[in-house]
Amino acid sequence: MDGEMLRDPTRRLFLQTGAALGGGLMMSFSLSSVGHAAGEGTLNAYVRIAPDGGVTIVSKVPEVGQGIKTSLPMLIAEELDVEWSAVTVEQAIADTKVFGRQVAGGSMATTLEYDGLRRVGATGRALLIAAAAARWGVPAETCATEPGFVVHGPSKRRLAYGELAQAASALTPPDPKSLTLKDPKAFRIIGQPHRSGDLDAIVTGQPVYGIDVRVPGMLYATFAKAPTFGARVASVDLAPAKAVAGVKSAFVVEGGTALTGLLPGVAVVADSWWAARKGRNALEIQWADHPTKAQSSAGFAARAAELSKAAPHRTLRSDGDVDAAFKGAAKVVSAAYDYPFIAHANLEPQNCTASFKDGKVEIWAPTQNPEPGRKLVAAALGVAETDITIHLVRVGGGFGRRLMNDYMVEAAMISKLAGAPVKLVWTREDDTQHDFYRPGGWHNFTAGLDAKGDLVGWRDHFVTFGEGEQFATAAGMNATQFPCRAVDNYRLDVSVMPLGAPTGFLRAPANNAFGFVIQCFTDELAVASGQDPVAFRRKLLGEPRLLGDPGQGDSFHTGRMRGVLDLVAEKSGWGRKTSKGTGLGVACHYSHLGYVAVVMEVSVSKGALKIHKVWAAADVGSQIVNPSGAEQQVQGSILDAIGATLHQAITFENGAAVQSSFADHPLLRMTEAPPVEVHFKLSDNRPTGLGEPAYPPAPAALCNAIFAATGKRIRSLPIGDQLA
Amino acid sequence: MAFTLTINGETRSVEVEGDTPLLWVLRDTLGLVGTKFGCGAAQCGACTVHIDGAPVRACITPVRRVGDKKVVTIEGVGKDPVGAKVQDAWKTIDVPQCGYCQAGQIMSATALLTANPKPDDAAIDEAMNGNLCRCATYIRIKAAIKAASGQGA
Structure with a gap:
């Protein structure tokens, strides 16, 4: 469990918060290496101001569509006190010595940076004030700012930031923690x-x-890898590929055995991507046998059925006595x-895109997480991390x-072996068949309800992937998922089976599945006890209180969840009558420090599902940084x-993914x-991230709405043709 | 083989294999990388361009079939008043998340509004259903199309 907890993004990043905020790391004064205009004043690693008042703000975290390249610079600009229209945002290079953590993951950037980057801006502002005060010969305390200007109230003098930036850049910055935001x-x-x-640029x-x-x-x-994950090249005829017009070279890349590293394959390098692809299609590759070739989804399902019936391998948490609770319950429900x-x-x-030359590597990477890629490249190519x-x-x-960062180490190695800069682009088929998949899982629930319909016991036997006490990546479960700690008798058991396919973190990792199973089973309990699904959840949440220890990523505030549940019920008109074949479903889930409740209204007519509308309420703290984003x-x-709930499943046969495109993984x-x-419910809590927490309640809200509309309970995803 | 293409109003000569999809001629030969590769099989619409005004998936269109027809890409669509209006609406509504699909979305939307200046929801769905957005910005795409057609957001 410890290993899994450390890999859980919420937990891991939580532990880093202290270091990031306490270490003074934010105010490194290394100069950024790119894009300096003449006469610019560099106030710190994040802020440069040109004589004309143009402000360049560096965004440290990769932009992946989460809008961080806008919202983080907004934090700096606010406290620097500039007009947003004067700001140009520049993407940082990967350099943890200057920028600290540069990861787009775990919905953690807002949480980790909200205070620190405001202090970066405030420090820049303090330097500009100090420069103006020195020029005027007045105490800094008598100066203030208006957007883009330092002003001296008593003498009504003002100086533009652009006139001060060079002088300000030579001053010693104050301790960021000493500044008032x-x-x-x-x-x-x-x-x-x-x-x-x-x-x-986009449009x-x-x-x-x-x-x-x-x-x-x-x-x-292009780079061809074995359909069976990790299989080596037994033999290959490279000649047909080399005969394709435009192909410059074709060669075997030995690779290793770790599915997270550089895998074996055959590279084709050409003067256009189309030629490289044609060359790759012309290859005749024999792949070596591989121990995981016997793997299949049918085999996993059969083994999961056996494990579900057998005694669990281990118990992750046990509160009270669930067996006694079930014996004394008025009703026991299993699903x-x-x-x-x-x-x-x-x-x-x-x-x-990578360029290996003279022992140094330059890389242009669409990555969320550059540093592990740097380590992979250094190890695979035998170069120093500082030469990358x-x-x-x-x-x-x-x-x-x-x-x-598999694509990163592949591109770097291919560049080295080809002796030229290369842009490696995977085909859609490569992309679908060599993902780091969200792992599948099986949950066997039993719950007890007393005569009043209150939950008295909850047990889940979770069947997942791993070996011994080690879960496969993203296949573990934190033991404190609600209703844990809200019900006296609670047990989480697990059993595991081995897996030879790459798994990884997909938006709201693990929670994206737990939200579905827990909130659907909760709905079953509401129905079994004859209670309204929102009323049942309110009762389960009970009085506003914190479950767990303050400051822990897995602590859960019942009042915050109650707040978003009430808000979404109000906005969706929960409890109103709906026509036949139409229903409302609700779900709420906590993940990535955010509380989100969702209601969906759906109808099913002759097997055809229509989702009419969705309402969502989220509590991610006291401030929404960028309401549009x-x-x-x-x-x-x-x-x-x-989309995932309706359509998506990756299955395996012969140790390989069956699906290969948007046609079969829509x-x-x-x-x-x-x-x-x-809707956002502002609460007196620190602002946290939004890239993920709205995902987990959605599948359950959808399936619960389908139940309300049809009486059919979806217990297996995807929904696919189950309504037909 | 040598081909002479008309792209965004300019004549461009290229020397490529005839089976090369227009997508790769645009991206790799001509450096017009705004047209995006998503699937290579006309499943996602990221590579949508206009050929004589019609929306076409460039990833399955061999260059030899283009002939002397007029190709317009995302880099040139702003010269067309409808295209410019669509691009403006995309910015006003702040449509993109990652933005990768949006060139294709804008090309499909421009073709729609050129043929049907006031499309209703059903017409928008029909014209746009072949363009996938992995970030699922569909709500704002629809709002932007309505805004560009003067039907409010």
Whole structure:
């Protein structure tokens, strides 16, 4: 369990918070290496101001569609006190010595940076004030700022930031912790909707993504890997590939055995990607046998059925005595749930551009998490980490897939072996068949209800993947999922089976499945006890209180959940009469420090499902940084979840993924996308992230609505043709 | 083989294999990387361009079939008044999340509004259903199309 807890993004990143805020790390004064205009004053690693008042703000975290390249610079601009229209945002290079954590993951950037980046801005402002005060010969305390200017009230003098920046850059900055930040009531930028600085480039087709990178002398590459994960090349005829017009070289990459590293395969390098792809299609590759070739989804399901019936391998948590509680219960309810593996299916296929030259590597990577990639490249190519430069480029969808850096080490190795800069681009088929999949799982629930319909006992026997006490990546479960700690008798058991397929973090990892199974089974209990699903949840939440220890990522505040549940019930008109074949479903779930409740209204007619509308209420603390981006993240998370719930499953045969494209692993389409009304409940808590927490309640809200409309309980995903 | 193409009003000569999809001629040969690769099988619409005004998936269109027809890409669609209006609406409504699909979405929307200046929901669904958005920005895409067509957001 410890190993899994450490890999849980919420937990892991929580532990880093103290270091990030306490270490003074934010105010490193290394100069950024790019884009300096003449006469600019560099106030710190994040802020440069030109003589004309133009402000460049560096965004440290990769932009993957979560809007962080707008919202983090907004934090700096607010406290620096500049007009947003004067700001140009520049993406940071990957450099933890300067920028600290640079990860787009765990919905943690807002949580970790909200205070620190405001202090970065405030420090810059203090330097500008100090420079003005020195020039005027007045005490700094008598100076103030207006956007872009330092003003001296008593003498009514003012100086533009652009006139002060060079002088300010030579001063010693104050301790960031000594500065007083703005009262949120005075915010002019935070809390107002702001658009991405990349918007113009996106709508006019300018190169901003990893796949758009072009460097001098660059060739294009494809890389064929074994369908059975990790199998080596037994033999290959490279001649047909080399005969394709435009192909420059074709070669075997030995690779290793770790599914998270550089895997064996065959690279084809050409003067265009189309030629590289044609060359790759011409290859005749014999793949060696591999121990995981016997793996199949049918085999997993059969083993899961056996394990579900047998005594569990171990108990992760046991409160009270569930068996005694079930014996004394007025009603005992059991149900088995399962969900499939799914793929991230980023629209921009995995790709990376790399240039190996004279023992140094320069990389342009659409990654969410550059540093582990640096380590992979260093180890595989035998170069020093300090000889690797990683440029962060806009990512055409993250969703957790690009926390992994397999494409990065592939591109670097292919560049080294080809002796030229290369842009590696995967095919859609590569992308679907070599994902780090959201793992499937099976949950066997039993619950006891007393005569009043109150929950008296809850047990889950979770069957998942792993070996011994080690879960496969993203296949573990934290033992404190609600209603844990709200019910006296609670037990979480687990059994595991081995897995030889790559798994990884997909938007709201693990929670994206737990929200489904827990909130659907909770709905079953409401129905079994003859209670309204919202009323049952209110009773289960009880008095507002914190379950667990303060400051822990898995602590759960019943009052915050009650707040969003009440809000979504009000906004959706919960309890109103619906016509026959139409129903409302509700679910609420806590993850990534956010509390989200969702209601959906659906109808089913002759087997055809229509989702009429979705209402969502979220509590992510006291402040929404960018309301435009925040609404998008909630809508996007919910629609993402609906797409997966309706359609998606990756299955395995012969140790390989069966599905290979959007045709058999479909994404949600416009005709299936309902309107999503988003409400935020501000609470007296620190602001936290929004990339993920709206996902987990959505599948359950949908399935519970289908039950309300039809009486049919969905216990296995995807929904597929179950309503036909 | 040599092909002469008309792209965004300019004549461009390329030397490529005839079976090369227009997508890769645009991206790799001409450096017009705004048109995106998503699937290579006309499943996602990320590569949508206009050929003589009609929305076409460039990833399955061999260059030899383009002939002397007029190709417009995301880089050139702003020269068209409808295209410019669509791009403006995309910015006003703040449609993109990751933004990767949006070039294709804008090309499909521009073709729709050129043929049908005031589309209703059903017409929008029909014209846009072939364009996938992994971030699922569909709500704002629809709002932007309505805004661009003067039907309010």
